[in-house]
Amino acid sequence: MAAGPEGAAPKVTTATLRAMKARGERIAALTCYDHLFAGLLDQAGVDVLLVGDSVATVMQGRDSTVPVTMDQMVYHCELVTRGAARALVVGDLPFLSYQVSIEDALRNAGRLMKEGQVEAVKLEGGREFVPTVARLCAAGIPVMGHLGLTPQSIHQFGTYKTRGTDAAEQDALVEDAVALADAGAFAIVLEKVPAALGKRMAEAVPVPIIGIGAGPHTDGQILVTADMLGMFTRFQPRFVRRYRELATEIGQAIGEYCKDVRDGGFPSDAESY
């Protein structure tokens, strides 16, 4: 890990993650979209904060991640990077910000780094993006890959079902992971595939495979924070473990507040001037 300010925990870098894999230490990653949560997650010891394009479904009320824009991603990245001291902050390149041309990818990844201040970017897709990944890396932009279920392609696949369920698709995913790692990707998110494939892919590449619904054998795990805190309850994929039921607790707290306001119980003398 790189040295941080005196007394502060050392900053997590892409090199830290590689070293963690080499030592067999698991990486704990979560999504984050704002400054408040960035501080909470960072202080709780999360290694990687992903400013995911899932902000579209979780925070913007969209049906998929497709509509979120570059400007919106830059904005959320900037909020998160101002709140995180230790964690590596990765910004998601949104749909069509990197697929049209390598020049677009470079310009947009550069915006996430220069304006959003992230330390790395993530893009979805396999060997077809090898030239893009190589060019970004050559420009000094660390790239995290994303294989398996790739939500930006939902309209092409038509379903969020498990990926890599037959031998041909499994072999193709392993080849994609090797190609991305060879092109310079420092880590790869692997979403919704059988656990055995998660294990095979983690063994196939020297860079960390960070699983979400990819079983227990990957080099790390990532979840959407609002899912694991029980705040986002519209649906619950099987791979989500809810560590709290905050939607219920928040509802109770707000209900108590409304009652106190209405019956004069809030504010008290101690809460008044």
Ligand code: KIV
């Ligand atoms: O956008 C996102 O939140 C993601 C995670 C699900 C890995 O890509």
